[in-house]
Amino acid sequence: MELQGVANDLLATFISRYNQIDGYWALGKFQSFLSDGAHGSIIIDLIATDRITSAYEKFPETNRYYSGAMVRIAESKGIPVDWIVAGSIEVRSLSKYELHCRAQLTADNGRKFASEALVQANKHSPAEFRSASDITGPSNQRGQ
Template sequence: MPTRKHLQSVARNMAASFISRNNSLEGYWAIGKLCNFAEAQQTDKLIIDLLKGANGEISPPTEEFALPIHVYRRKLAAQLHGLGIPLEWAPRLVLTLLFNLQHGVENDSHYAQGQPYLCLCELTDDRGTSYRSRMGGYCRPHSQWNESRSGG
Protein backbone atom coordinates (compact mmCIF):
# COMPACT_ATOMS: atom_id res chain seq x y z
CA MET A 1 0.00 0.00 0.00
CA PRO A 2 1.60 3.30 -1.05
CA THR A 3 1.93 6.11 1.43
CA ARG A 4 2.76 9.78 1.00
CA LYS A 5 6.24 9.02 2.35
CA HIS A 6 6.97 7.53 -1.08
CA LEU A 7 6.73 11.06 -2.46
CA GLN A 8 10.22 11.76 -1.08
CA SER A 9 11.69 9.19 -3.46
CA VAL A 10 9.60 10.63 -6.30
CA ALA A 11 11.11 14.09 -5.65
CA ARG A 12 14.62 12.59 -5.59
CA ASN A 13 14.02 10.63 -8.80
CA MET A 14 12.60 13.66 -10.60
CA ALA A 15 15.63 15.80 -9.65
CA ALA A 16 18.07 13.04 -10.66
CA SER A 17 16.35 12.51 -13.99
CA PHE A 18 16.13 16.24 -14.69
CA ILE A 19 19.86 16.85 -14.26
CA SER A 20 20.79 13.64 -16.06
CA ARG A 21 22.77 13.77 -19.29
CA ASN A 22 19.84 11.82 -20.75
CA ASN A 23 17.60 14.87 -20.35
CA SER A 24 18.02 16.07 -23.88
CA LEU A 25 16.49 18.95 -25.78
CA GLU A 26 17.01 18.93 -29.54
CA GLY A 27 19.90 16.52 -29.01
CA TYR A 28 21.70 18.67 -26.43
CA TRP A 29 21.83 18.49 -22.64
CA ALA A 30 18.76 20.36 -21.37
CA ILE A 31 20.61 21.80 -18.34
CA GLY A 32 23.14 23.48 -20.66
CA LYS A 33 20.31 24.93 -22.74
CA LEU A 34 18.55 26.14 -19.57
CA CYS A 35 21.83 27.66 -18.37
CA ASN A 36 22.18 29.44 -21.72
CA PHE A 37 18.61 30.76 -21.43
CA ALA A 38 19.23 31.99 -17.87
CA GLU A 39 22.39 33.78 -19.00
CA ALA A 40 20.50 35.44 -21.88
CA GLN A 41 17.85 36.57 -19.38
CA GLN A 42 20.59 37.91 -17.06
CA THR A 43 19.48 35.72 -14.17
CA ASP A 44 21.03 32.87 -12.20
CA LYS A 45 17.67 31.37 -11.23
CA LEU A 46 14.98 29.56 -13.21
CA ILE A 47 11.78 28.22 -11.69
CA ILE A 48 9.79 25.49 -13.42
CA ASP A 49 6.35 24.90 -11.94
CA LEU A 50 5.71 21.57 -13.63
CA LEU A 51 2.02 21.22 -12.84
CA LYS A 52 0.86 24.83 -13.02
CA GLY A 53 -1.95 25.29 -15.51
CA ALA A 54 -2.46 23.04 -18.49
CA ASN A 55 1.18 23.05 -19.64
CA GLY A 56 3.36 23.98 -16.69
CA GLU A 57 5.20 27.26 -16.36
CA ILE A 58 8.78 28.50 -16.42
CA SER A 59 9.99 31.77 -14.96
CA PRO A 60 11.27 33.85 -16.68
CA PRO A 61 8.61 32.88 -19.24
CA THR A 62 9.45 31.21 -22.55
CA GLU A 63 7.92 28.60 -24.86
CA GLU A 64 11.35 27.17 -25.71
CA PHE A 65 11.12 24.55 -22.94
CA ALA A 66 7.48 23.50 -23.41
CA LEU A 67 8.48 20.04 -24.67
CA PRO A 68 10.74 19.05 -21.74
CA ILE A 69 8.14 20.38 -19.31
CA HIS A 70 5.53 18.18 -21.01
CA VAL A 71 7.90 15.19 -20.92
CA TYR A 72 8.55 15.67 -17.21
CA ARG A 73 4.84 16.01 -16.47
CA ARG A 74 4.40 12.59 -18.10
CA LYS A 75 7.39 11.17 -16.20
CA LEU A 76 5.90 12.32 -12.92
CA ALA A 77 2.52 10.78 -13.77
CA ALA A 78 4.18 7.51 -14.80
CA GLN A 79 6.25 7.39 -11.62
CA LEU A 80 3.23 8.01 -9.41
CA HIS A 81 1.21 5.42 -11.33
CA GLY A 82 4.02 2.87 -10.99
CA LEU A 83 4.01 3.34 -7.23
CA GLY A 84 0.22 3.19 -7.05
CA ILE A 85 0.04 6.79 -5.83
CA PRO A 86 -3.00 8.80 -6.97
CA LEU A 87 -2.15 11.92 -9.02
CA GLU A 88 -4.23 13.96 -6.58
CA TRP A 89 -1.64 13.30 -3.86
CA ALA A 90 0.97 15.35 -5.75
CA PRO A 91 -0.67 18.54 -7.04
CA ARG A 92 2.55 20.63 -7.16
CA LEU A 93 6.12 20.02 -8.26
CA VAL A 94 8.56 22.91 -8.62
CA LEU A 95 12.09 22.60 -9.99
CA THR A 96 14.38 25.53 -9.16
CA LEU A 97 17.67 25.79 -11.00
CA LEU A 98 20.44 27.95 -9.54
CA PHE A 99 23.38 28.66 -11.83
CA ASN A 100 26.84 30.19 -11.34
CA LEU A 101 27.17 29.19 -7.70
CA GLN A 102 30.36 30.17 -5.90
CA HIS A 103 31.00 26.63 -4.61
CA GLY A 104 30.22 23.13 -5.83
CA VAL A 105 27.59 20.98 -4.18
CA GLU A 106 28.12 17.86 -2.10
CA ASN A 107 26.87 15.49 -4.80
CA ASP A 108 28.87 16.93 -7.69
CA SER A 109 28.92 14.90 -10.84
CA HIS A 110 32.22 13.78 -12.32
CA TYR A 111 31.71 16.25 -15.14
CA ALA A 112 33.46 19.30 -13.73
CA GLN A 113 33.49 21.72 -16.65
CA GLY A 114 31.80 25.05 -16.22
CA GLN A 115 30.23 26.57 -13.13
CA PRO A 116 28.48 24.80 -10.25
CA TYR A 117 24.70 24.62 -10.45
CA LEU A 118 22.01 23.24 -8.20
CA CYS A 119 18.60 21.72 -8.94
CA LEU A 120 16.08 21.91 -6.11
CA CYS A 121 12.98 19.77 -6.49
CA GLU A 122 10.03 20.43 -4.21
CA LEU A 123 7.00 18.19 -4.45
CA THR A 124 4.06 19.32 -2.33
CA ASP A 125 1.33 16.85 -1.48
CA ASP A 126 -2.40 17.44 -1.17
CA ARG A 127 -2.01 17.99 2.59
CA GLY A 128 0.62 20.73 2.17
CA THR A 129 3.65 18.63 3.15
CA SER A 130 6.75 19.30 1.04
CA TYR A 131 9.23 16.66 -0.06
CA ARG A 132 12.54 18.12 -1.21
CA SER A 133 15.59 16.93 -3.05
CA ARG A 134 18.68 18.84 -4.14
CA MET A 135 21.22 17.72 -6.67
CA GLY A 136 23.73 19.47 -8.83
CA GLY A 137 26.99 19.45 -10.58
CA TYR A 138 28.78 21.62 -13.11
CA CYS A 139 27.53 23.02 -16.37
CA ARG A 140 28.26 25.68 -18.88
CA PRO A 141 25.85 27.44 -21.21
CA HIS A 142 24.92 25.43 -24.27
CA SER A 143 27.06 26.03 -27.35
CA GLN A 144 26.56 23.99 -30.49
CA TRP A 145 30.22 24.59 -31.27
CA ASN A 146 31.45 22.96 -28.04
CA GLU A 147 28.98 20.08 -27.78
CA SER A 148 28.20 16.96 -29.72
CA ARG A 149 24.59 16.53 -30.66
CA SER A 150 22.99 13.23 -29.73
CA GLY A 151 20.42 11.45 -31.80
CA GLY A 152 17.65 12.06 -29.20
Protein backbone atom coordinates (compact mmCIF):
# COMPACT_ATOMS: atom_id res chain seq x y z
CA MET A 1 0.00 0.00 0.00
CA GLU A 2 2.94 2.35 0.58
CA LEU A 3 3.75 2.36 -3.13
CA GLN A 4 0.24 3.62 -3.87
CA GLY A 5 1.18 6.78 -1.98
CA VAL A 6 4.34 7.13 -4.08
CA ALA A 7 2.31 6.76 -7.30
CA ASN A 8 -0.26 9.32 -6.06
CA ASP A 9 2.39 11.86 -5.05
CA LEU A 10 4.35 11.34 -8.26
CA LEU A 11 1.29 12.00 -10.40
CA ALA A 12 0.31 15.03 -8.30
CA THR A 13 3.70 16.65 -8.93
CA PHE A 14 3.57 15.69 -12.61
CA ILE A 15 0.22 17.36 -13.33
CA SER A 16 1.03 20.38 -11.18
CA ARG A 17 1.35 23.82 -12.77
CA TYR A 18 4.85 23.85 -11.25
CA ASN A 19 5.87 21.14 -13.73
CA GLN A 20 7.42 23.44 -16.30
CA ILE A 21 9.66 23.11 -19.33
CA ASP A 22 11.42 26.30 -20.41
CA GLY A 23 9.09 28.32 -18.19
CA TYR A 24 5.90 26.89 -19.70
CA TRP A 25 3.51 24.31 -18.24
CA ALA A 26 4.87 20.93 -19.30
CA LEU A 27 1.43 19.44 -19.97
CA GLY A 28 0.78 22.11 -22.61
CA LYS A 29 4.07 21.15 -24.26
CA PHE A 30 3.05 17.47 -24.11
CA GLN A 31 -0.35 18.31 -25.62
CA SER A 32 1.42 20.08 -28.52
CA PHE A 33 3.73 17.11 -29.05
CA LEU A 34 0.81 14.68 -29.10
CA SER A 35 -1.51 16.84 -31.23
CA ASP A 36 0.36 16.13 -34.46
CA GLY A 37 -1.10 12.60 -34.38
CA ALA A 38 2.26 10.90 -34.97
CA HIS A 39 2.53 9.83 -31.34
CA GLY A 40 -0.21 7.99 -29.47
CA SER A 41 1.26 8.70 -26.07
CA ILE A 42 4.31 9.84 -24.17
CA ILE A 43 5.75 7.17 -21.89
CA ILE A 44 8.37 8.23 -19.39
CA ASP A 45 10.32 5.22 -18.13
CA LEU A 46 11.28 5.95 -14.52
CA ILE A 47 13.70 3.03 -14.17
CA ALA A 48 15.54 2.72 -17.52
CA THR A 49 16.18 6.45 -17.85
CA ASP A 50 18.84 5.97 -20.52
CA ARG A 51 16.51 4.07 -22.86
CA ILE A 52 16.04 6.24 -25.92
CA THR A 53 12.39 6.74 -26.77
CA SER A 54 10.62 9.52 -28.66
CA ALA A 55 9.63 10.99 -25.28
CA TYR A 56 13.23 10.85 -24.04
CA GLU A 57 14.54 12.50 -27.20
CA LYS A 58 12.01 15.31 -26.98
CA PHE A 59 11.81 15.70 -23.17
CA PRO A 60 15.03 14.33 -21.61
CA GLU A 61 14.85 16.66 -18.60
CA THR A 62 11.36 15.36 -17.80
CA ASN A 63 12.60 11.78 -17.92
CA ARG A 64 15.55 12.52 -15.62
CA TYR A 65 13.61 14.72 -13.22
CA TYR A 66 10.72 12.32 -12.62
CA SER A 67 13.01 9.33 -12.24
CA GLY A 68 14.73 11.25 -9.45
CA ALA A 69 11.39 12.44 -8.06
CA MET A 70 10.21 8.84 -7.75
CA VAL A 71 13.33 8.02 -5.73
CA ARG A 72 12.96 11.12 -3.52
CA ILE A 73 9.27 10.45 -2.84
CA ALA A 74 9.90 6.78 -2.00
CA GLU A 75 12.78 7.68 0.32
CA SER A 76 10.69 10.38 2.04
CA LYS A 77 8.15 7.67 2.89
CA GLY A 78 10.82 5.26 4.15
CA ILE A 79 10.36 2.91 1.19
CA PRO A 80 13.48 1.18 -0.16
CA VAL A 81 13.87 2.14 -3.82
CA ASP A 82 14.82 -1.42 -4.74
CA TRP A 83 11.22 -2.42 -3.98
CA ILE A 84 10.30 -0.65 -7.25
CA VAL A 85 11.24 -2.78 -10.26
CA ALA A 86 9.31 -0.85 -12.93
CA GLY A 87 7.79 2.58 -13.14
CA SER A 88 6.37 4.86 -15.77
CA ILE A 89 4.31 7.94 -16.38
CA GLU A 90 2.11 7.86 -19.46
CA VAL A 91 0.41 10.85 -21.07
CA ARG A 92 -2.29 10.41 -23.74
CA SER A 93 -4.23 13.13 -25.49
CA LEU A 94 -7.97 12.45 -25.38
CA SER A 95 -8.89 15.64 -27.22
CA LYS A 96 -7.26 18.94 -28.04
CA TYR A 97 -8.18 20.08 -24.53
CA GLU A 98 -7.83 16.96 -22.37
CA LEU A 99 -4.99 14.66 -21.34
CA HIS A 100 -5.08 11.36 -19.50
CA CYS A 101 -2.07 11.00 -17.20
CA ARG A 102 -1.14 7.78 -15.40
CA ALA A 103 1.73 6.97 -13.05
CA GLN A 104 2.33 3.26 -12.52
CA LEU A 105 4.82 1.48 -10.28
CA THR A 106 5.50 -2.25 -10.06
CA ALA A 107 6.82 -3.71 -6.81
CA ASP A 108 9.37 -6.50 -6.57
CA ASN A 109 6.53 -8.85 -5.54
CA GLY A 110 4.70 -8.14 -8.83
CA ARG A 111 1.98 -5.89 -7.42
CA LYS A 112 1.13 -2.83 -9.51
CA PHE A 113 0.15 0.55 -8.13
CA ALA A 114 -1.31 3.27 -10.35
CA SER A 115 -2.67 6.77 -10.07
CA GLU A 116 -4.62 8.43 -12.89
CA ALA A 117 -5.98 11.87 -13.68
CA LEU A 118 -7.81 13.64 -16.47
CA VAL A 119 -6.29 17.07 -16.97
CA GLN A 120 -7.60 20.00 -18.98
CA ALA A 121 -4.62 21.24 -21.01
CA ASN A 122 -4.48 23.38 -24.12
CA LYS A 123 -1.56 22.82 -26.41
CA HIS A 124 1.39 25.10 -25.84
CA SER A 125 1.44 28.29 -27.90
CA PRO A 126 4.25 30.79 -27.25
CA ALA A 127 2.12 33.47 -28.90
CA GLU A 128 -0.66 32.99 -26.34
CA PHE A 129 1.25 32.12 -23.17
CA ARG A 130 4.03 34.03 -21.50
CA SER A 131 6.93 32.19 -19.95
CA ALA A 132 6.63 31.94 -16.19
CA SER A 133 10.36 31.52 -15.62
CA ASP A 134 10.89 35.21 -14.95
CA ILE A 135 7.98 35.25 -12.47
CA THR A 136 8.17 32.02 -10.49
CA GLY A 137 11.82 31.10 -10.83
CA PRO A 138 13.30 27.93 -12.25
CA SER A 139 11.13 25.01 -13.19
CA ASN A 140 10.93 22.04 -10.87
CA GLN A 141 12.66 19.94 -13.52
CA ARG A 142 15.97 21.73 -13.10
CA GLY A 143 16.60 21.17 -9.41
CA GLN A 144 16.72 18.26 -7.07
